[in-house]
Amino acid sequence: MWKLLPLFLTTLLSFGSALLWPYPPGADTTLRAEERDVDEEVLRLRGEMLKMRMDYDSKLRQMEEKLQRLEDSGAGNRPYVRTVAMAPEEKTKMEEELKALMGEKSQTTIPPSGTAMPPTPAYPHVAERAYPGGFLQRLRPGVSQTYNPDISVIGDFVGQSYHPGRGRGDYNWSENRYGKNREFADRFSLREIELGLQAAIDPYARADFFLGFHEGGVEVEEGYMTLLTLPKGFQAKIGQFKPAIGKVSRTHRPETLQVDYPLVIRNLFGEEGLRDPGVSVSWLVPNPWDKFVELTGEVLTTRGMNERYYVTHLKSFFDITPNSSFEAGLTGITGRHIKTNFEAGTSRLRANTVGLDLTYRWKPITQKANPYKSFIWQSETYFTHLDNIDFQRRDPNTDAVLRTNKEEDSWGAFTSAEYQLSRRNYVGLRLDYAQALSNHKDDELAVSPYWTFWQSDFGRWRLQYTHTQRRLNSVNPSPSSDDAIMLQTTFSIGAHRPHPF
Amino acid sequence: MKKRFKGIFWLTILGLALTLPRQVEAKVKIVTTSTDLASIARLIGGDKVEVESIIQGYQNPHYVDIKPSYMIKLHKADMFVKVGLDLELWSPVIAEGARNSKILAGGPGYVDASVGAEIMEIPQVKITRELGDIHIFGNPHYWLDPENGKVIADNILQGLKRIAPEEHAYFEERKAEFDKKIDDLLPGWLEKMRPYKGTKVVTYHNSWPNFLNRFGLVAVGYVEPKPGVPPSPAHVTSLIDKIRHEGVKVVIQEPFYETKISQFVADKSGATLLILTPSVLGAEGVNDYFGLFDFLINSLISAFQEAGIKPNPGGGAPGL
Known part of the structure; x- marks a missing residue:
């Protein structure tokens, strides 16, 4: 046993020296002072913890007691409890607080770990924190195919046989519309392939894209975002869209009731109607009768020109009976919106236009009537005042360029009626009248009976005959006329959203 | 004069009171x-x-x-x-x-x-x-x-x-x-329908699988060749043939489809055409969700009886 003592002492000494080695002489006093500090700190923390624990325990007890009281009061046994709804004032206050909170600047510094967080953390904007960088990074690559938009493709095939009649007037109108190599020439054409991509962007908005593939190439028919959750009955559209002009011109051409747009629409806004980039705001006007009244205001840029035009549209809709309804709309347009080829180098003319559209629809939903009957009557009229415009056109006899510089008022209208004969068959008639924009003494009158057959909801055949008469008083006093027979086949695949009427 | 003022005063108060939002419990x-x-x-x-x-x-x-x-x-x-x-x-x-x-x-x-x-x-x-x-x-x-x-x-x-x-x-x-x-x-x-369990029917549109499944009836064909596609002559004739072979006695159709083809099918095959609403308020007396099933079951049973389908009290396929 004693033999081990020196070993023990040596070990002790070596350990002691090892412990004391790093410290310079006099270090032990500092060490002791530090130890004292640490001890004091530990004691203080211990005291704080004890206090916290007592607080916590008492709170817990209070809650348990409260719970017990609630249970004892037999609330659970009553047939039902009508708990108190949040008071409106409290709700408003809370909402205000939250709004202020959400409006605050994003948090830029994060306190060091171990720091107790204050009870009111600032809310950082989630998307900004989670996905720094550009728009594409935020699209989160790899999300499921389920998020793909609804895709639809509509093919619109038109075959036309055109017969120029007596005294064909070589007027710009007819040349543009029916001349060789034009859209309505004497031939078959796949007039348009419309590709639609539609989906919700997020809980606040949806996007609709329509691309038109024509023989000439691809064109953006429409591409816009609709803000769906604006307050007070507002809704807004931003992008390129068909402006709120009447009713027919807003419908895509493959989906109209006849093969082509009415003459007045084509004369004023071009073969395919207007579509321009801009902003549209519409408001559901509250009224004491609880009827649908919608006011739309739009500002659009005239494509290809650094110009604007403004559109307002007031739409009202009434159910006359459960089976029939009536819709009336007023349109006002000002700015460069008239699409024409009258003026060389200019695609749009400045004008003021007012329009009226009326639609009556009858579709029985009562048990007694045959469900495969319906009737629709649609009429629109437009009055246009063209500002002082330099009109240019070629005299057909002398080939000289005729110029006129004047203001001009003109008007046009159409009325159409369609009746459903059976589940798949519809017949209709459209009457067109339109004055020439450059000279109101020149006008066209057309009558178009047609027959539509739906092979299913996704395939449609249409046969239309159009007889047009022109009085081109400014060129040639004798009237001219022509006839056209059109066969349209429209077929769609994919998920196309139904259109409101 | 003073009286008139008083009158106007009270009328104003009354008017204001009427314009105040009334505390009605909002539904x-x-x-x-x-x-x-x-x-x-x-x-x-x-x-x-x-x-x-x-x-x-x-x-x-x-x-x-x-x-x-x-x-x-x-x-x-x-x-x-x-x-x-x-x-x-x-x-x-x-x-x-x-x-x-x-x-x-x-x-x-x-x-x-x-x-x-x-x-x-x-x-x-x-x-x-x-x-x-x-x-x-x-x-x-x-x-x-x-x-x-x-x-x-x-x-x-x-x-x-x-x-x-x-x-x-x-x-x-x-x-x-x-x-x-x-x-x-x-x-x-279920008890009411039990004697008719296994009864074969033909429906116009395929809109009854849940009902037929719950109450033990069997759809052997549809007047529509494919859902939403109007009947074609070839399909209708083969359906009539099927109805004859399978001994179907009742053709069921909703009130919102044309009845002429179903009527033709029923006439040529010796079955009864039964117009049956699948929805509340679709027929007189069908006033709520419970009433809908009362109506459907009663209409079916009386149609089965009229068509001469003998109930099998023990359940299972009924005799003719």
Whole structure:
């Protein structure tokens, strides 16, 4: 046993020296002072913890007691409890607080770990924190195919046989519309392939894209975002869209009731109607009768020109009976919106236009009537005042360029009626009248009976005959006329959203 | 003079009092697409709700014109209940036109009644339109099974609890009553139909699988060759042949389809054409969801009896 003592002492000494080695002489006093500090700190923390624990325990007890009281009061046994709804004032206050909170600047510094967080953390904007960088990074690559938009493709095939009649007037109108190599020439054409991509962007908005593939190439028919959750009955559209002009011109051409747009629409806004980039705001006007009244205001840029035009549209809709309804709309347009080829180098003319559209629809939903009957009557009229415009056109006899510089008022209208004969068959008639924009003494009158057959909801055949008469008083006093027979086949695949009427 | 002033004073006070917002307990405004959902919503919501449906009971729910007046209905609604499963393809357009974020998909007032219901005929293969108008999420006529009625009621209950949490106990109690009533009535309905278990029928559109399945009837064919596709002569003749061979005695059709082809089928095959509404308020006396099943079962049994189908009291396929 004693033999081990020196070993023990040596070990002790070596350990002691090892412990004391790093410290310079006099270090032990500092060490002791530090130890004292640490001890004091530990004691203080211990005291704080004890206090916290007592607080916590008492709170817990209070809650348990409260719970017990609630249970004892037999609330659970009553047939039902009508708990108190949040008071409106409290709700408003809370909402205000939250709004202020959400409006605050994003948090830029994060306190060091171990720091107790204050009870009111600032809310950082989630998307900004989670996905720094550009728009594409935020699209989160790899999300499921389920998020793909609804895709639809509509093919619109038109075959036309055109017969120029007596005294064909070589007027710009007819040349543009029916001349060789034009859209309505004497031939078959796949007039348009419309590709639609539609989906919700997020809980606040949806996007609709329509691309038109024509023989000439691809064109953006429409591409816009609709803000769906604006307050007070507002809704807004931003992008390129068909402006709120009447009713027919807003419908895509493959989906109209006849093969082509009415003459007045084509004369004023071009073969395919207007579509321009801009902003549209519409408001559901509250009224004491609880009827649908919608006011739309739009500002659009005239494509290809650094110009604007403004559109307002007031739409009202009434159910006359459960089976029939009536819709009336007023349109006002000002700015460069008239699409024409009258003026060389200019695609749009400045004008003021007012329009009226009326639609009556009858579709029985009562048990007694045959469900495969319906009737629709649609009429629109437009009055246009063209500002002082330099009109240019070629005299057909002398080939000289005729110029006129004047203001001009003109008007046009159409009325159409369609009746459903059976589940798949519809017949209709459209009457067109339109004055020439450059000279109101020149006008066209057309009558178009047609027959539509739906092979299913996704395939449609249409046969239309159009007889047009022109009085081109400014060129040639004798009237001219022509006839056209059109066969349209429209077929769609994919998920196309139904259109409101 | 003084009197006149006094009169004017009191009249003003009265006028002001009339313009003050009256403290009326606001009811939860529910808009449903179909009358069946409306009936269940009324049963769950009781006098705390106001319910309106967009389509009538006798209307075809597949095809509904998107009228702006429907948007007005939804503009003021607190809750929008739909059958779902793409039955109402027209409904999103109406909902978006309503400018009411509460009822848009994902909003607190948006209720898809199909969540959790037993859905039949969910396609297991790639669907194309060659197959007709197939619903990619399964057959949407699931409300025709009373057990699914409970699920619909539960979806509506959850919606109501989101909109009016202060009334949750009231709604929950009514939901429990609804479930109990279904539990009380269903055995009676099943018992009534038991003697006709296995009876073969032909329906116009494939809208009855849940009903037929619950009450033990069998659809051996449809007048439509494919869902949503109008009948063709070749299909109709082969169907008539089938009806003759299989001994089908009853052809069932909804009131919103043309009857001439079904009548032709019935006449040529010796079967009876039975017009049957699949919805509340689709026929006289069908006033609520429970009444719908009373009506369906009574109409079927009397049609079976008229057609000379002998009931088999022990259940199983009845004799002729």
